[in-house]
Amino acid sequence: MSRHADEAPMRARVPADIERPDRIAFGLSGRQLVILAVTGLLLYAAWTAVATVVHPLVFAAGGLPVAAGAYLLAVGRRDGSSLDAWVLAALRHRRSPRRLVPADGPVIPAPAWVATTAGPGDRLPLPAPLRLPAKGMTGDGLIDLGADGTTGLVAASTVAFGLRTPGEQNGLVAGFARWLHSLDGPTQIVVRAQRVDLTYLADRFLAAAPGLPHPALEEAARAHVAFLDDLAGQRELLHRQVTVAVRSRRGAHHAAHHAAEAVRALAGCEVPARVLDGADAMVRLAASLDPTAPALTPHATSDGGDNL
Template sequence: MSDAPAGYGAVRIPADVSRPDRVLGPATARQVAVVAGSAAGLWCAWLGVRAWVSPLAFLIPAVFVLVIVGVAVSTERDGLTIDRLLAAALRQMRAPRRQVMAPEGVVPPPAFLAEALGKSPRPPAPLSLPIADLDDAGVIDLGADGAALMAAAGTVNFGLRTADEQDVLLGGFARWLNSLSGPTQITSTNAPADVSGFVGTLRDQAASLPHPALGQAAQEHAEFLDGLGATRVLLTRSIHLAMREPGRAAAQRAVRRAEDAVSHLAACEIRVSPLGHDAASADLRALLDPSGA
């Protein structure tokens, strides 16, 4: 009898499927375009200053600039190259710091306020959100970007399963990934957990349990949870799936994809619940105001 686990087998693919194609050695088309554009710009600069600058005096800083550009477009951090991170940082610096929900626009402050302050205060900028509407089924209208639907997903204990059970779970999850027909985001969020209500319920119901030993166990568990909450920061984890569909009939396709996720992930013992209007609205409010103020 073979000791190898039956069922699904794991095969390691030594490739990054999301990596862009290489067109010139290890360089992608974007990297080649950026470096070639920088070299062309330096050549044009040399043609403009060669009458006054010696070739060696121009070559040294030009090579230094090309090295910096090459490092910026080839070095990655968190999946983004350095030049894209720098561009995002510049956009963040230029973006307004104060934004408010004002789809009709921000009214400028009155003139007497500027006279009292001695300068004209800078009004906040309207907060531009991609969300245009949220229907009763929980489908988020993204305007020109289509529609999206969020679903809450459960978890499954993978480490305590046998090798055969792990193969079955991985196979079911792989089938769901292969069935995806559009962008899908999996988000895991940690938030502080408040167990005071649960502790109070345990203590209130401990006396009404059918056996004194059960009541004592409930009291001890309540004290244990109360001690954890007093000495540590307890966290609760929530996992959401966001399925987006572009173009026409995007709402119907997003709903069908959510139904497919429910059926496919049920084989992995993962419970998926599409969010309705109220639950999706509450999640969106929590994203915009995590503190709940």
């Protein structure tokens, strides 16, 4: 037995605050300092305006909630975002229209004689045009996000991590950590699971069984069909699809380069992967936008495709 066989699985430390803004003073970022400074100046201006008519204790009682709210707004966090950004996003969501329709331009108002039974003035608000983040897709499968840059999609497979020795697990973890540390742009790993229906495979095997050249092969095919039916009845099978999206603001060339680098880095972790071309990227995006679509037919792949 080798020396590495008894090693405990290694843990690689990956910083989770790589996008944290720089601290300028007192452990606070520039945004936090601006919020606190503006609040302090407003309170000071209000005190100088009413100092002759309001008792200091009364002003302190009224200004303390304002100062506390500004402090929470500056240093608080919610769902991984700063509290001020979260509040602004909530306000934008509140003011944005709820009904969106695909349209190239503004939605044409309905005729005046069209009446509704709900909404302000007995009329429902008009739907707004649906604006998707993607502006288009190139033949190479790169997604144009407009001002947000370009995204490339990589289809990745999975690794039987639990079946590896501790030494092999350490190597996989170290390789994956090196890839994460090498990232210099936004990267997202999406794992999507769907129920798998084995009826398609069972029907194909059953239809092909009578044409097999030997009765033993036909018997084996029918036994395999029975096995698939029994497996589908006893277990809930899932079809797992792993997609890595890499984005770059420096143009399509850099996005394609980052996608190719992701494939090479994942290959070092023994993860089969490939860059999706235009047709495959379109199919994968369409599937992600329709979660209720029928599951894909399960099949074994060796090029970084989908797995059961």
